[in-house]
Amino acid sequence: MVPDLTPSIRSALRSSTLLALVLGFGLSLAPASEVQAFGAPESFAELVQKISPAVVNITTSAMIAGPANNRPIVPEGSPLEDLFRDFNGPGQRGPQRSEALGSGFVISEDGYIVTNNHVIENADDITIEFFSGKKLKAKLVGTDPKTDIALLKVDSDKPLEFVSFGNSDLMRVGDWVMAMGNPLGQGFSVSAGIVSARGRVLQGSYDDYIQTDAAINRGNSGGPLFNMDGQVIGVNTAILSPNGGSIGIGFSMSSNVVAKVVDQLKQFGTTRRGWLGVRIQDVSPEIAESLGLDAAAGALVADVPDGPAKEAGIRAGDVITRFAGQEVADAGDLTRRVADAPIGEAVPVIVLREGKTETLQVTLGRREEAEATATPASAPADAGPKQMETLGLTLAPLDDEARARLGLEASAQGLVILKVDPTSEASTKGLMEGDLITKVGQQAVARLQDLEDRIKEARDGGRKSVLLLLRRGGDARYVALSIE
Structure with a gap:
């Protein structure tokens, strides 16, 4: 007996078996890996009731210098389309106070609250509203703009309800999730969906976003994304949308990233990577x-x-x-x-x-x-006395004039790119006039002959491409170019 089959499938299997026996064929059913499909939860009501006391609305205010208006202001610094909106009064002249709305969640009974950095950025007043209607003032503990996470703290006369972080690495594409927050200033609101994708990278070095089709809108920023056990497995941060509203492509920073950031902010007030x-x-x-x-x-x-x-x-x-x-x-x-x-x-x-x-x-x-030390950008180099055209590049050895223009030390060596053929592979891969080639085939090059020798060695070795080390300003990267 094959487990977990619908009656129609069982009937089809019986018919196929009977047909095979009548025709005299042997029937061999290879064992398949067990696949289970789970239906939608009958209701999310119990889960909502369980976690609601730990989810909060956040209102911030700040003085703005320019005239206010009734258009939403999207703060700079958040990835893609921020889930955040400022609500201003009628346009007036002169500095005035502007309010903004977002979401968050309590992670400890003594009042630590997680939200997005862009929700509270530049705010001089932060008010937390709980599901019960109670309001408390919050102070900022620390922020991490690289992951768009902020940690707040409120003082309460009694222990607060809180939620815990789950293991986001255990979430699978197709798993049910639930989002809760303050979309468009409408107050506590719940939406549900599934994990649409994992490991999304938007623009940051530490990005590990969970993509979901649970409805997320402006104002949901900083709110939690829950698994079905009521654990936070993501912080709702961004949406992809042509019109500013939810189209089913939302992004939540995974809890395994957030939890580490929060621990550092709680301990040091800043990150320590x-x-x-x-x-x-x-x-x-x-x-x-x-x-x-x-x-x-x-x-x-x-x-x-x-x-x-x-x-x-x-x-x-x-x-x-x-x-x-x-x-x-x-x-x-x-x-x-x-x-x-x-x-x-x-x-x-x-x-x-x-x-x-x-x-x-x-x-x-x-x-x-x-990161406190920055490297100055360099200027493009002029043509040297000797040139060579190869691989879609016009090259010259590095001379004293080029070193001065590039801000290099007198001992620096390499080949300067004077021109890039716009129809070449080199152009397609982003090589530019003024770039400096310092290594070819992982060996230093100072003369045009060095480059020719490296290309010949690669061809003799049966290679289809040669590896160039490029320097542009303070940056360096490798590029492989075809030599066929």
Whole structure:
């Protein structure tokens, strides 16, 4: 007997079996992996009743210098279409107070509340309204603009109802979810849907969004996305919409990202992310082929400025394959793992270098401190006395005049791109006039002959492409170009 089959399917199987026996054929039913389809919940009422006391409406106010009007103002700094709206009175002249609405949820009985950074950004007054109608003033504990998360605190004369974070990694595409918040200032409102996609990246280095078709609108910003156990598995942050309203494409920052940020904000008032000190990029199939790799995986090191990685011996051209004992899928995966790693402690990093693996111990720094240093942009280079056209590029050796224009040290070496053929693969891959090629095939180049030699070596080795290390201003990246 095959379990969990509908009567129609069982009937069809019986008919097929009978037909096979009549025709004299043997029938063999290969065992299939068990697939269970669950129906929609009969009601969400019990879950709503359970979590409602922990969900809050947030009203903020701030003085604005310009004239107010009755149009919604979308704050800058939030990804895609923010779920947030300012409601202003009739247009008047002069500074005046503007109110804005959002959502949030209580995570502890002593009054810690999570919301979006863009909900409370620049506010000088924050009021929390509970499901019971009670209102309390909140103070800001800390914010993290990179994940658009803020932590607030209220003082209550009695313990507050709260909700807990669930494990967002356990959520599957197709699982039921429920959103609750303050859409368009209408007060506490519930919507339900499913997980539409996982691992969405909008624009941030630490993005890990859950996409859902549960109705999310402006004002839902900062509100919780629940699983069916009443655990928060996401913070509603953004929607994709041509008209500003919900079309069933909403994004919630996953709870496993938010929980770590909240813990740091609660403890330090700011984030404390690990810093490796490398500029990295994904390993594309073309780069993998040019390096002789079996698979396009890991994070390719494009540049190693002064910092923890350089001190540990990591070099440009290394492919980081494992970090702290875990495989690295791509550059974004490594960025998130490094951010979560402990500061000031040695972490094992496995790199692939010239076909061999090496294990290095890196003591991570703090990203927030490292980001305080900026690298000035460079100016485009003029043509040098010697030129060569190849790979859709017009190139010249780096000379003193070009070094001065690019803001480089006197010892800097490489080939300057003077021109890019707009119909070439190089143009398609974003190479530009003024870019500096410092390595070809992971070997330094200073003369035009060096480039020719590297291309010949790649062809002789049966390679279809050659790997270039480009520098533009303070940035470096690898690009693979076809040599066929």
